[in-house]
Amino acid sequence: MPAVGNALVVGGGTAGSALAILLARAGVTVDIAEIQPGTTSLGSGITLQGNALRVLRDLGVWDRVAAAGFAFDSVGLRAPDGTLLAEVPDARTGGPGLPATVGMNRPELAAILADAVREAGARTRFGVTAEALTDAxxxxxxxxxxxxxxTYDLVVGADGIRSAVRPLIGxxxxxxxxxxxxxxxxxxxPAGVERTDLVYGGPCFIAGYCPTGPDSMYAYLVEKARPRETVGDKVAHMRELAxxxxxxxxxxxxxxxxPDRINYTWFESLLVDRPWNRGRVVLVGDAAHACPPTLAQGAAQCLEDAAVLAELLLAADELGQPVFEAFMNRRxxxxxxxxxxxxxxxxxxxxPVPDADLPGLMARMSAxxxxxx
Known part of the structure; x- marks a missing residue:
């Protein structure tokens, strides 16, 4: 019998939905408290690398993700004028049975996960979040x-980089x-865009794009952060950079x-020291760790958190600190x-560093x- 009979997951994003699916399918009663008024997802597109796809396959939604997204196995490097400099095979970090990368629209991924949450039997309450937690x-x-x-056996803070749960547990x-x-x-x-291509240089640090479906993509430009209140005319500014x-x-x-199809955000980072729990309340996903999307690993790490925590919870006879220590040891x-x-x-x-070992860093992370x- 699992150590957890019922659980509250605060946050219905990638990490929260994945964890809810895995626990509910195993017979745990799961409630999700999601502050948004309905299933939604900010931003335009998402890049899912193989280790993210591996978890999505384990969730049973890989076929739906594959049908909704656009798979590719290489990355192109281009000069600012568009000249192709190199085509680099991308590592299949999810294993040989999965593509290296899938690009897709964020709202479509959110909808697929929301459907799987309902199918698993978890219940989502929209428009609410945690306001007080007392560990008894x-x-x-x-x-x-x-x-x-x-009252719950376990509370999981999966409510993002500005988590409400995090300060509630000190x-x-x-x-x-x-x-x-x-x-x-x-x-x-555009015709001919079949993968992510990146440009390092020009007016921006990075100019890139990622196909997300048969006729869709998202494109991005990375520059020095500007005060959010000075963003102004988004269309004019992005066109000027482009x-x-x-x-x-x-x-x-x-x-x-x-302008409604343009999203501007800062790159931010966060890492909570171990342990990520206080008693029976534990943080996962962006509530515990977040990083700039330079490795495209944000969603993958959220999904891995959910998979590992669910595995440990379902294998344990009782919920104590050893379970959370095991979670930390693996995550x-x-x-x-x-x-x-x-x-x-x-x-x-x-x-810029003249001798920066970019290929070495990328190879180590892929491994x-x-x-x-």
């Missing part, structure tokens, strides 16, 4: 933001900006017309390596991500 030793007493209360760690900002636009996929790039960017730039150092490598890549852009956590 063998259970956690919860008050939600709508005034309702409940973990005062705040995200830190890296000094870079990213413009993303969801747009039409003027410095040729090739597919010529078509992409012409499609940058709708903390791996996540720390991802955060540090992502920050190193960002720093090499902000502060690490190929290993199961």
């Amino acid at each position: 030793g063998d259970q956690v007493e919860v008050r939600l933001s709508d005034g309702t209360t409940g 973990i005062e760690v705040a995200p830190r900006p890296t000094g870079m900002g990213i413009w993303r636009v969801h747009t039409r996929r 003027e410095g790039y040729g090739g597919a960017w010529t078509e992409i730039r012409e499609d940058i017309t709708d 903390h150092d791996r996540v720390k390596a991802v955060v540090e490598a992502s920050l190193q890549l960002a720093d090499w852009q902000l502060n 690490l991500m190929t290993e199961r956590p």
Whole structure:
């Protein structure tokens, strides 16, 4: 019998949904408290590498993800004028049965996971989050933001980089900006765009794009972070930055017309020291760790958290600190390596180093991500 009979997952994003699916399928009663009013996802697109796809396959949603997204097995490096400099085979970190990468629209991934949550029998309450948590030793007493209360064997804070759960359990760690900002636009996929292509140089640190479906893609431009209040005319600014790039960017730039399809955010990072729990309340996903998307490992690490925690919870006869220590032993150092490598890549852009070993870093991370956590 699992050590957990019922659980509250605060946050219905990637980590929270994955954990809810795995626990509910095993017979655990799972409630999700999601602050948003409905199933939604900010941003335009997402890049899912093989180790993320491996977990999605274990969740039973791989076929739906494959049908909704766009798979590819290489990365292109281009000059600012669009000239192809190199085509690099990408590591299949999920194993030989999965592609190296799938690009897809974030709302479609959110919808697939939400359907799987319902199919597993977990219940989602929208428009609420945790407001107070009291660990009573063998259970956690919860008050939600709508005034309702409940008692659970386990509470999981999967509520993102600005987690409400984190300060409730006395973990005062705040995200830190890296000094870079990213413009993303969801747009039409030009003919010939069959994978992610990256440009290092030109008016931005990075100019890239990722196909997300038969006729869609998201494109992004990374520059020095600007105060959010000075963003102003998003269309004009993104088009101006895109003027410095040729090739597919010529078509992409012409499609940058709708401010509602443009998203601007800062790169931020966060890493909670071990342990990520206080009693029977534990953090996962971006609530515990977050990094700039320079390695495209954010969603993958969230999914891995959910898979490992579910495995340990379902195998344990009782829920005690040894379960959470085992979780830390399998997750903390791996996540720390991802955060540090992502920050190193960002720093090499902000502060160029002539002998920066970019290929070596990428090879080490690919090898690490190929290993199961």
